[in-house]
Amino acid sequence: MIDVQRLRVLRTVAEHGSFNQAAAALRLTPSAVSQHVAALERSLGTRVVERSTRGVTLTRAGHIMVGAAESVAAELTHARREIDRLGTGRTQFTVATFTSGGRLLLPGALSRLTSAHPGTVVHVREAEPEEGLLLVRQGAVDAALTYHFDGPLPGRPGRRTAVEWTALMADPLHMVLPEAHPLADRQTLDIAELAEEPWVLGCLKTEAYLRRYAERAGFTPEVRGTTTDYFFACSLVAAGLGVSLIPSIALASALPGLRVVPVSPPAPARHIGVAVPRGRGHHPSVATLLRALQDGAAAAG
Structure with a gap:
């Protein structure tokens, strides 16, 4: 059985590219971080990182496990929100956005969201594209309005499996x-x-x-x-x-x-779209926001 804490440690190592920096972020010793990663490798029977004097890089197996770690973290966050909703009757919904796209597309979309789901409390946080995608992967936000130029979505290779991307407009x-x-x-x-x-x-x-x-x-x-x-x-x-x-x-x-x-x-051109955690696109609040953003983008285009 894979230990969730070891996955969390590996994800932090991947984000920082260093055992020392990951240890500082997790408030652990570098030795403890190394031991968690080594234990994960023993349980999997394969290496998840390559160590060198220049830092730490993920192996292919490591990329797979970091994707799994992000999915697990996101699901735990969403589960916590659902439990909070059971107690309060209100749903917390957070959207990350870059400034110019948010100014054009978000106001109308959020109005539709709160009208369709009056028990939803909406939060908006400004974030650049890479940060927005990371927040989605971590489960810290429910959606991110973001963009990329020609080429792949922002982020490191092998790190797109935790999000679903809906293109909105050029x-x-x-x-x-x-x-x-x-x-x-x-x-x-x-x-x-x-x-x-x-x-x-x-x-x-x-x-x-x-x-x-x-x-x-x-x-x-x-x-x-x-x-x-x-x-x-x-x-x-x-x-x-x-x-x-x-x-x-x-x-x-x-x-x-x-x-x-x-x-x-x-x-x-910038290619504007919205990223949501994989598997969450059919959640009622997320689906409402996606439809509203698509309609707003079509009207703006």
């Missing part, structure tokens, strides 16, 4: 220029055409995309403004500090003094 990125810019009247723009321009960055993930594209196009962007708020980034562009790359839904209330120009195909 959110293309656009060039944002001061309205007096010489290229402001263009129908489309290639990012490389702005290689000599100073840039204002609206979030770290957009920055990462821009730098990858710039490297392929043979230039290094000169960054004059860095912020995690798209509205602030737009205000800096309007002030003439530079140009920026902004997702469509963050431009719903664009400032005066700006021109928004689509990026030439293939245009970069």
Whole structure:
């Protein structure tokens, strides 16, 4: 029989990549953490981690067991919530979201949720995509509104089995220029055409995309403004500090003094969706939220 505490220890080791850091998070000694992992390996008859001077990495068996650990933790959390509901008659429901997507899609969806399930107490917490997915895997939230760029969902390889992903909408990125810019009247723009321009960055993930594209196009962007708020980034562009790359839904209330120009195909886009714990998609509250978010995304698109 697999010990749940050993699974918890392995999951923490995987999150931190180190016995020492996992020990600090769990308030155990590194020796105790090592013993828990070793005992788990003996019970399974195979190694779950590879130890080296650079830290600890999971084996394929380790990835499988971490997925199981996340599922077990999530189920225990949900069971606790159900027991609390039996005592209070009220259901606690928590949604994680990134800012711009939450502003566009969540208000209407949460109104439908609370109308359909009046005994539900809703909590919202802001979280970046990777954090939102982790919170779903851990059972800390019931759903996460999140996104990813082209490619796989955020997270480490082998760690997607604990969540179900429902795609909602594509959110293309656009060039944002001061309205007096010489290229402001263009129908489309290639990012490389702005290689000599100073840039204002609206979030770290957009920055990462821009730098990858710039490297392929043979230039290094000169960054004059860095912020995690798209509205602030737009205000800096309007002030003439530079140009920026902004997702469509963050431009719903664009400032005066700006021109928004689509990026030439293939245009970069964020792929917005909602993640829920695997097997929870048919839960009444979760199903209501999913339908509401899908309807909101369809209306926004």
